[in-house]
Amino acid sequence: MEFTVPDAVLSETSKCPKNFACLSSTSLTDPEFCRIKLSDGRNVLFLQSETHPACPYCLSFGFGKVCACPTRYAIYTNFKK
Numbered sequence: 033m034e035f036t037v038p039d040a041v042l043s044e045t046s047k048c049p050k051n052f053a054c055l056s057s058t059s060l061t062d063p064e065f066c067r068i069k070l071s072d073g074r075n076v077l078f079l080q081s082e083t084h085p086a087c088p089y090c091l092s093f094g095f096g097k098v099c100a101c102p103t104r105y106a107i108y109t110n111f112k113k
Contacts, residue, residue, distance in 0.1 A: 035113070037106045044102040047088040054104055066090070066099045068108050075105050 035055045042052065054065060067080040077099040079090070089101035099105070107113055 035107045035111055037103055037110075041102050041106045045089075048101070048103065049087055052103060054107060066101075066104055068099070069096075071105075071108060075102065076100055077105060077108055 037055065045052070053062070066077065069078045069080045071077050078093070079097040079099055081097065087099075087101070089099055089104070091098050091100060
């Protein structure tokens with residue numbers, strides 16, 4: 033299964049270091065795929081893991097990490113993955 037995300041969202045994700053690997057459902061089993069704990073409903077995703085590979089969209093927040101990637105947010109909100 034491939035995740036479909038609007039082109040406008042993809043163009044907002046201009047710093048993707050993995051060439052949009054998250055658009056493939058096989059990425060769900062990839063340990064580097066951002067596992068989401070919860071969403072604030074405003075384009076920020078709180079990650080389950082406190083450690084994460086280098087990504088310009090992964091930011092420290094208190095003792096945890098958040099993902100601010102537009103593409104990852106679209107996948108989460110549309111597919112709950």
